[in-house]
Amino acid sequence: MTKLYGSLEAGGTKFVCAVGDEQFELVEKTQFPTTTPYETLDKTVEFFSRFENLAGLAVGSFGPIDIDPNSTTYGYITTTPKPHWANVDIVGALRKALNVPIYFTTDVNSSAYGEVIARKRKGSHVDNLVYYTIGTGIGAGAIQRGTFVGGVGHPEMGHYYVAKHPMDVEKEFNGVCPFHNGCLEGLAAGPSLEARTGIRGENIELNSSVWDIQAYYIAQAAIQATVTFRPDVIVFGGGVMAQEHMLHRVREKFTSLLKGYLPVPDVHDYIVTPAVAGNGSATLGNFVLAKEVADKLADKK
Known part of the structure; x- marks a missing residue:
């Protein structure tokens, strides 16, 4: 079965969820407004849960976020001024619901990575x-x-x-x-x-x-x-x-x-x-990061 990789651009205005194949080509994509954490994360889980062969997920989030794996609040959105979103455990909620390896970084890091990948492709x-x-x-x-x-x-x-x-x-x-x-x-x-x-x-x-x-x-x-x-x-x-x-x-x-x-x-x-049209830099970057975190876990087994 072909492996699929997930991308979540968790923005302060909207969440963009996408799934790509092993060539990092887009399979399906959706977006919805960033409302309350419960409602928004529920929609996120509903989208990614439809893909049984999802091998990994990368999350590029608005921040500030905690990216220190040794921290007790790793995977949290921390001191954001966005109402209701401070101290939300976004990675914990997704990991519990989806049971896939997750790479967590900032939305701009995802975009930067996508831009590097796009240039190397060219x-x-x-x-x-x-x-x-x-x-x-x-x-x-x-x-x-x-x-x-x-x-x-x-x-x-x-x-x-x-x-x-x-x-x-x-x-x-x-x-x-x-x-x-x-x-x-x-x-x-x-x-x-x-x-x-x-x-x-x-x-x-x-x-x-x-x-x-x-x-x-x-x-x-x-x-x-x-x-x-x-x-x-x-x-x-x-x-x-x-x-x-x-x-x-x-x-x-x-x-x-x-x-x-x-x-x-x-x-x-x-x-x-x-270099990536349609604000697609973060999606491409996340697809590659999702594969990398999935491969890393597979190597440990």
Whole structure:
């Protein structure tokens, strides 16, 4: 019987469940809103329970999450501000219901892994990659020499403090993050656009100065990734970066801020949007991670 591998993108807005075959090709996919933990996880279990030959499952979750296998709260979503979801044992609930090996990581780590796999499929040798999602929130995953970067926990690169844009200084705008004044997420995530202008991002005109403010912060994220990890490529996903004009603005500001301090590839190859269409990076990454965790368990038997 053909083995199948599961992918769960556990997002703060929606859960995306998918099953792929041994070639990591999509077999079936569904999504539903993230409501209460009980209701959302029940729908998740209902979907994956239909596949008797499910060999493994990878979960890429919104966070913060506990990824330390030695921790008593391993597999939990921890201090999230999302109502009802703090301290939810997501891995425990899925493992009990499905009885399959589970790989647990952040949603952005799953996307980063998928981007590495996609590039290798196309013949590009990429072992060092940073993936940012710029949407309702900001998160990042980093891979060095093919391995996720992290220690007792995962990086929280969306909460770096950044240098404020002069217009934000003038207007005393400190961002929308409930935890920090002046962090990247608070100043550059999608809700910051509406907080500054009173207009939802998709309705703001392209010639608005707010896009340059946004690009200024996102370019700083690329600078931080460059000086910290020295990656082969930096990928920006998420709704804010889906607009082509933003990629051009970020590349331009990145070049201006870096000032030639470090050698980097051509900016058009270095700062890019996802190689996997339709926000599918996390799904592909999860399929491969699910296979790896299943194979690891099989080797121990």
